Amino acid sequence: MEIAIIAHDGKKAEMVQFLNEHKAFFHQDHITLVSTGTTGNKVEAAGFKVKKLLSGPLGGDAQIAGRVAEELCEMVLFFRDPLAKHPHEPDVLMLMRLCDVHDVPLATNPATALLLINGLSYLK
Numbered sequence: 569m570e571i572a573i574i575a576h577d578g579k580k581a582e583m584v585q586f587l588n589e590h591k592a593f594f595h596q597d598h599i600t601l602v603s604t605g606t607t608g609n610k611v612e613a614a615g616f617k618v619k620k621l622l623s624g625p626l627g628g629d630a631q632i633a634g635r636v637a638e639e640l641c642e643m644v645l646f647f648r649d650p651l652a653k654h655p656h657e658p659d660v661l662m663l664m665r666l667c668d669v670h671d672v673p674l675a676t677n678p679a680t681a682l683l684l685i686n687g688l689s690y691l692k
């Protein structure tokens with residue numbers, strides 16, 4: 569199962585903390601992580617294997633949106649910073665819209681992400 573990991577700059581530390589707190593889940597063989605560029609660098613530095621795409625402002629969100637549309641990516645964890653402005657906001661909206669179009673679970677904060685990964689563990 570491919571899970572996209574994305575975090576705005578103000579939320580990258582929270583994302584790494586979330587991954588570390590749930591290592592047992594994210595290190596499972598059937599879980600593949602894909603990420604926007606800068607988030608991916610942090611995730612990799614924390615010891616996770618991740619496929620890194622472009623940085624968000626350079627098209628990384630759009631690439632992940634494409635993977636959602638092609639049904640390659642089955643879950644998106646996107647910790648957004650609601651207090652900052654982002655030049656690539658249209659790409660962010662496109663990604664969230666395509667999650668809704670394709671009924672792909674999308675968590676935009678750690679509390680929801682926790683419910684999603686617990687839900688998956690429960691379904692297994």
Ligand SMILES: O=C(CO)COP(=O)(O)O
Nearest residue numbers: 604605606607623624625
């Ligand atoms: O901007 C982002 C999400 O919109 C994240 O991109 P980076 O991981 O490259 O910082």
